[in-house]
Amino acid sequence: MERTALDLWVGAFVVAGIGALVVLALKVGNLSTYNVSDTYLLNAYFTNVGGLKPTASVRSAGVLVGRVTEIRLDTDRYEAKVTMSIDKRYQFPKDTFANIQTAGLLGENFIGLLPGGEDQMLKSGEVFKKTQSAMVLEDLIGQFIYGKADNKAK
DSSP states (O other): OHHHHHHHHHHHHHHHHHHHHHHHHHHHTTOOOOOOTTEEEEEEEESOOTTOOTTOEEEETTEEEEEEEEEEEETTTTEEEEEEEEETTOOOBTTOEEEEEESSSSOOEEEEEEOOOOSSBOOTTOBOSEEEOOOOHHHHHHHHHHHHHHHHHO
16 A cells, blocks of 8 residues: 555656646747737837747836737848737837847847837837847857958058
8 A cells, every 4th residue: 555655646746747847848938828818919020030939028128018929021121020919908109119139148039129208009000110120149240350350451
């Protein structure tokens, strides 16, 4: 009887451990549950989205306000069109900046919203007028190296 009780406890701990790993994987993979029923869609155009992925977070002042739902190439403008699902609790002025930012030096990309001061708010389906594309680390390194080379040539 003791062996059965021990096996039962070991099995319970194994199941709890697997459950904890699943929750951790969802959090790390940015796939945690997010209420999509009370949201509205906003769009933004970027010349370079860098490593931005669907399900990336949309943040304002560090607070999660939405998620990226789709990234595709707009063949009319030849820019990346990013569609975001924003929680209805958060309304943003029409002159809000949408910037692609990086969490840490080499962390995941996310969209940071910097609200403006206009009275009118963005409505579902509207487009951010002011955007800033992702900074590509390789481009920055290249500019630094070639800038140093130009300085030595002078």
